[in-house]
Amino acid sequence: MSNRVLAALAVFSLLLISVPAPAQEELTNVSYDPTRELYEAYNQAFQKHWQELKKADVTIVQSHGGSAKQARSVIEGNEADVVTLALASDITAIEEAGLINKGWQSELPNNSSPYTSTIVFLVRKGNPKKILDWGDLAREGVGVITPNPKTSGGARWNYLAAWDWADKEYDHDETKIVAFVKQVFDNVLVLDSGARGSTNTFVQNGQGDVLLAWENEAYLSLAERPGEFEIVTPPTSILAEPPVTIVDAYVDKNGTRELATEYLKFLYSDEGQRIAGAHYYRPSNPEIIKEFADYFDLGLKLVTIDDPLFGGWEVAQKKHFGDGGVFDQIYEK
Amino acid sequence: MTTDAAETTAEGLVTPPAGVPGGSGESGGAAEEVKNILSEAERNFLSGRTGRGTETGSPTGAGRADSEAADAGARADGEDGGTGGTDGTTPRRGRRGHRQENPLIRGTLIAVSLVFAALMLVLPLLAVLSQAFGAGWDNFVRSVTDTFTVKALKLTLLTSLVAVTANTLFGLTAAWALTRYRFRGQGLLVTLIDLPFAVSPIIAGLIFILTYGRLGWAAPFLEAHDLKIVFATPGIIMATVFVTIPFVAREIIPVLAARGTDEEQAAVLMGAGFFRTFFQVTLPHIRWALVYSVILCSARAMGEFGAVSVVSGHLRGKTNTLPLHIEILFNEHHYREAFAVSAILVITSIVILTARSLVEWVSKKEEEPGVR
Amino acid sequence: MAKAKRIIPGFGLTMGLTMSYVGFFVLIPMVSMALVTADLSFKEIVKSATDARVLSSYKVSFLCSFLAAAINTVFGTILAWVLVRYRFAGRRLVDGLIELPFALPTAVAGISLTWLTTNKGWIGGPLSKLGLEIAYTRVGIVVALTFITLPFMVRSIQPVLEQLSPDYEEAGRTLGAGSLTIFRKIILPELKPAMLTGFSLAFARGLGEYGSVIFIAGNKPFQTEIAPLMIVTRLEEFLYGQATAVALFMLAASFIIMFLVNRLQIRAARFVES
Numbered sequence: 004m005s006n007r008v009l010a011a012l013a014v015f016s017l018l019l020i021s022v023p024a025p026a027q028e029e030l031t032n033v034s035y036d037p038t039r040e041l042y043e044a045y046n047q048a049f050q051k052h053w054q055e056l057k058k059a060d061v062t063i064v065q066s067h068g069g070s071a072k073q074a075r076s077v078i079e080g081n082e083a084d085v086v087t088l089a090l091a092s093d094i095t096a097i098e099e100a101g102l103i104n105k106g107w108q109s110e111l112p113n114n115s116s117p118y119t120s121t122i123v124f125l126v127r128k129g130n131p132k133k134i135l136d137w138g139d140l141a142r143e144g145v146g147v148i149t150p151n152p153k154t155s156g157g158a159r160w161n162y163l164a165a166w167d168w169a170d171k172e173y174d175h176d177e178t179k180i181v182a183f184v185k186q187v188f189d190n191v192l193v194l195d196s197g198a199r200g201s202t203n204t205f206v207q208n209g210q211g212d213v214l215l216a217w218e219n220e221a222y223l224s225l226a227e228r229p230g231e232f233e234i235v236t237p238p239t240s241i242l243a244e245p246p247v248t249i250v251d252a253y254v255d256k257n258g259t260r261e262l263a264t265e266y267l268k269f270l271y272s273d274e275g276q277r278i279a280g281a282h283y284y285r286p287s288n289p290e291i292i293k294e295f296a297d298y299f300d301l302g303l304k305l306v307t308i309d310d311p312l313f314g315g316w317e318v319a320q321k322k323h324f325g326d327g328g329v330f331d332q333i334y335e336k
Numbered sequence: 337m338t339t340d341a342a343e344t345t346a347e348g349l350v351t352p353p354a355g356v357p358g359g360s361g362e363s364g365g366a367a368e369e370v371k372n373i374l375s376e377a378e379r380n381f382l383s384g385r386t387g388r389g390t391e392t393g394s395p396t397g398a399g400r401a402d403s404e405a406a407d408a409g410a411r412a413d414g415e416d417g418g419t420g421g422t423d424g425t426t427p428r429r430g431r432r433g434h435r436q437e438n439p440l441i442r443g444t445l446i447a448v449s450l451v452f453a454a455l456m457l458v459l460p461l462l463a464v465l466s467q468a469f470g471a472g473w474d475n476f477v478r479s480v481t482d483t484f485t486v487k488a489l490k491l492t493l494l495t496s497l498v499a500v501t502a503n504t505l506f507g508l509t510a511a512w513a514l515t516r517y518r519f520r521g522q523g524l525l526v527t528l529i530d531l532p533f534a535v536s537p538i539i540a541g542l543i544f545i546l547t548y549g550r551l552g553w554a555a556p557f558l559e560a561h562d563l564k565i566v567f568a569t570p571g572i573i574m575a576t577v578f579v580t581i582p583f584v585a586r587e588i589i590p591v592l593a594a595r596g597t598d599e600e601q602a603a604v605l606m607g608a609g610f611f612r613t614f615f616q617v618t619l620p621h622i623r624w625a626l627v628y629s630v631i632l633c634s635a636r637a638m639g640e641f642g643a644v645s646v647v648s649g650h651l652r653g654k655t656n657t658l659p660l661h662i663e664i665l666f667n668e669h670h671y672r673e674a675f676a677v678s679a680i681l682v683i684t685s686i687v688i689l690t691a692r693s694l695v696e697w698v699s700k701k702e703e704e705p706g707v708r
Numbered sequence: 709m710a711k712a713k714r715i716i717p718g719f720g721l722t723m724g725l726t727m728s729y730v731g732f733f734v735l736i737p738m739v740s741m742a743l744v745t746a747d748l749s750f751k752e753i754v755k756s757a758t759d760a761r762v763l764s765s766y767k768v769s770f771l772c773s774f775l776a777a778a779i780n781t782v783f784g785t786i787l788a789w790v791l792v793r794y795r796f797a798g799r800r801l802v803d804g805l806i807e808l809p810f811a812l813p814t815a816v817a818g819i820s821l822t823w824l825t826t827n828k829g830w831i832g833g834p835l836s837k838l839g840l841e842i843a844y845t846r847v848g849i850v851v852a853l854t855f856i857t858l859p860f861m862v863r864s865i866q867p868v869l870e871q872l873s874p875d876y877e878e879a880g881r882t883l884g885a886g887s888l889t890i891f892r893k894i895i896l897p898e899l900k901p902a903m904l905t906g907f908s909l910a911f912a913r914g915l916g917e918y919g920s921v922i923f924i925a926g927n928k929p930f931q932t933e934i935a936p937l938m939i940v941t942r943l944e945e946f947l948y949g950q951a952t953a954v955a956l957f958m959l960a961a962s963f964i965i966m967f968l969v970n971r972l973q974i975r976a977a978r979f980v981e982s
Contacts, residue, residue: 031651033649036667036668037667037668037669039667039668064651065651065652066650066652067650067652067664067667068664068667069944071943071946072944074946075946076650078550079549079550079551079567080549080555080566080567081566081567081649081651082567096946151941153941153944154937154941154944192926193844193927194926194928194929195922196922196927196937196940199666199667199669203666203671203819203923207823208823208826208828208843209827209828210826210828210844224669226669227671324945326950334761334929335760335761335930438887441887445786445790448783449783449791452783452786452787453787453805455831457802457805457806457808457809457855457858458805459830460808460812460820460821460855461805463820463824464820467820467823502729506725506729509725509726510726512718513719513725513726516718516719516722517716517719517723519723525726525727525730527963527966527967528730528734528735529730529734530909531963532734533912534913534916534959534962534963534966535959536918536936536955536958537814537916537917538916538936538939538943538955539741539916539939539958539959542741542952543738543740543741546740546741546743546744546948547736547737547740551948552740553740574733578733578734578737581733581734587863587867590867590868597716600716601716604717610716610717610721613716613717624867625867628863628866628867631807632810632859632863635807635810636811638811639810639811639813641815641919642814659813659815659816662813662815663813663815666815666819678812678813678816681811681813682811684811685808685810685811686804686808689803689804689805689807690800693800693803694800
């Protein structure tokens with residue numbers, strides 16, 4: 004009798020062991036450098052959301068690094084379910100490697116960019132050099148800090164924003180535009196390889212008079228060393244659209260398509276948009292951005308990369324930053 | 337193998353990379369004797385130094401006394417020769433008994449190296465520590481006990497442990513093979529072992545990506561067997577191994593080459609097997625070189641950033657080693673935290689190195705009575 | 709009859725292990741890199757490895773690595789000598805600090821050195837008043853490389869010095885030689901092979917160093933842009949072939965240097981023997 008009980012117990016416990024616990028789903032988000040705090044907050048909100056929706060837990064693994072480097076790691080086999088990068092061209096590179104389906108950018112609203120940002124000037128307290136607009140960057144004696152557009156996604160926006168200003172100032176005369184951009188880069192004291200390196204050069208090492216920075220990074224620098232810097236928003240700038248998408252090949256392999264889709268869709272929800280705003284990214288929802296009007300200059304005129312002036316990332320990349328492109332020529336002359 | 341082969345390889349042989357002092361010049365049966373003298377002299381030299389700190393009446397001086405005294409006059413001669421005069425040798429004998437060279441030179445050299453070390457080592461160290469503790473002790477503790485920091489630390493320790501163990505075994509085997517036998521292509525093999533030093537860390541990471549990554553030729557095989565190397569722990573370990581391959585081999589080869597093979601041959605002729613010969617005859621002689629190299633190797637393995645950064649994928653809590661975690665903290669505008677975590681690496685290495693220094697000191701002290 | 713000389717057992721075992729280890733960790737991956745470069749035509753390889761900007765970056769890299777290795781040869785040798793031969797307060801601490809450049813992640817080293825040497829830093833501040841700029845110039849690159857490669861030099865020389873008996877020097881003094889003569893005639897020949905090793909290791913490592921240099925260099929094209937940065941630049945554009953072409957060129961260069969130094973070393977060793 005007791006033997007039977009024991010046997011039954013044994014079988015029961017075996018069953019208990021072998022019945023798999025509800026599998027913990029895992030999602031890998033490969034992102035670029037300055038989004039860590041944004042996604043840290045967002046992931047918590049999403050975990051709660053997923054719990055309400057599916058009654059299941061989800062673990063989110065984050066990866067941060069330079070945008071192009073992160074894109075390369077995905078191409079080389081880093082199995083990201085979603086990528087949330089700085090530039091559409093980096094995601095296009097993954098698409099060209101055959102991992103993301105064509106037409107990804109129209110799958111989600113607003114060019115697949117749930118939040119945007121722009122380029123602003125970070126200057127020293129009191130703005131001693133009176134740097135107010137792009138033209139001031141070319142003035143003699145102004146020390147400019149920007150990362151290298153060849154190695155930093157953010158720096159490409161800096162360069163293009165300057166180009167846009169000069170285009171209007173010099174009435175599309177490309178010789179004059181190039182001369183202006185060259186003058187700005189002649190004023191560049193240190194050409195760091197990444198945005199964070201530049202911020203460090205400006206903030207910790209006290210180099211230069213103005214740092215060309217992402218709006219959200221500029222606010223982080225203010226928080227890092229309060230009372231030492233000011234943000235100057237130039238009258239015109241560029242609309243930086245950091246896009247997000249699913250990596251089709253990997254979600255199919257990992258069976259996470261539904262989870263990944265919901266993860267990105269939730270970025271567009273009111274809650275997701277407010278989290279972006281709270282981390283100094285401009286929410287794409289025109290109603291929600293108004294809630295953050297105290298620190299976003301909403302009157303700013305923003306040119307986009309798809310403006311005929313640039314003709315989209317592919318064209319701009321080749322013309323300006325490719326091997327032997329305008330940026331190379333600036334330094335070769 | 338022909339004699340011809342033996343000759344060619346003799347030329348290309350290692351050529352005791354880090355220099356084979358004196359001994360290599362000696363030959364025949366005398367070599368053994370010379371070595372004994374040398375090692376004894378070395379120990380005497382060390383004990384003499386210890387005694388020197390307390391100037392006269394050092395307890396260790398005894399064994400050395402006569403030679404010291406005998407040399408002293410000559411030494412004084414030598415110095416005077418350097419400065420021009422040769423007079424008054426005898427009166428100086430007593431006073432200069434413990435000195436071997438011009439104190440001015442000694443002082444200058446110490447001063448120069450202290451200034452150099454201060455500029456190149458101490459100041460950077462202070463810079464790191466001042467940044468690390470700049471925001472106070474609480475901030476430091478919070479940074480180093482963060483969950484992700486602890487996870488990164490564990491991964492770093494695991495990676496270093498595996499890489500250092502593998503490279504130590506390899507270094508010993510390679511050093512044995514390269515110094516105990518002559519064969520064709522010896523020079524090439526040494527160069528291959530050296531190669532990782534000459535490879536940029538970026539490339540060191542890239543080559544593993546291009547081999548085992550999705551674009552690599554090994555990808556279909558790995559995919560079929562559901563093996564993951566890059567962007568996972570194995571890749572991180574492999575990159576670390578690659579970067580630190582030469583350390584142990586490099587340090588052991590010259591020492592073994594300098595010792596010659598006489599003792600091993602004798603042991604083998606007396607009937608000892610491979611392992612017994614190695615552990616009882618060879619190992620004791622290379623003990624310190626081994627300790628040095630393992631520490632050097634560990635320091636480099638723990639601190640390696642470039643190569644690992646390429647193969648890691650930076651997955652937080654999964655494939656982030658300590659150096660990568662530091663970079664991430666820095667990029668996230670957590671400047672102080674980044675330096676606080678760097679301080680872990682710095683303090684660990686200093687503790688290990690000081691410990692080594694002490695162990696060395698204590699054990700050499702213990703050896704001394706036996707010598708005398 | 710080389711085989712007959714092999715009294716010591718274990719040849720098959722140790723050689724087998726050594727070869728497979730080197731093969732697995734060094735040869736196979738290096739061959740993969742060459743394969744990627746082979747995607748390009750020979751013309752393209754030459755073009756991407758000898759572009760004007762790339763050439764200027766080689767110049768910066770070679771010059772700065774050479775200077776850093778040379779500085780370390782002088783000061784590293786003195787440092788090793790002092791650490792082995794003299795006893796003074798703080799010796800153990802300095803000895804323990806030698807590996808610091810290895811333990812410190814290169815990026816941290818770069819950030820710290822830059823912080824020290826800008827015109828606002830502890831060292832750079834006073835120097836900039838004298839008109840000497842370190843950070844964001846080639847001098848800065850040399851400083852970073854000197855720091856990174858210091859352990860190679862000191863740790864190459866130290867073991868040799870430890871085995872070098874002072875008896876030789878004493879003998880020299882007995883024969884009436886001055887300090888300089890003793891150094892030149894007795895110590896230097898013994899140290900030469902180790903110094904060459906240290907030099908070539910430091911030089912080769914300096915050529916490849918990236919993490920620390922990018923922070924201190926300023927990275928201005930044609931002025932302070934180093935060769936590894938050009939590799940990264942190519943990779944950022946997803947041009948693997950061109951990146952590995954530059955990498956192969958760098959590798960070949962450091963290989964030749966190491967080889968030449970090895971030849972010199974053989975001569976130096978022979979000189980000692982004769």
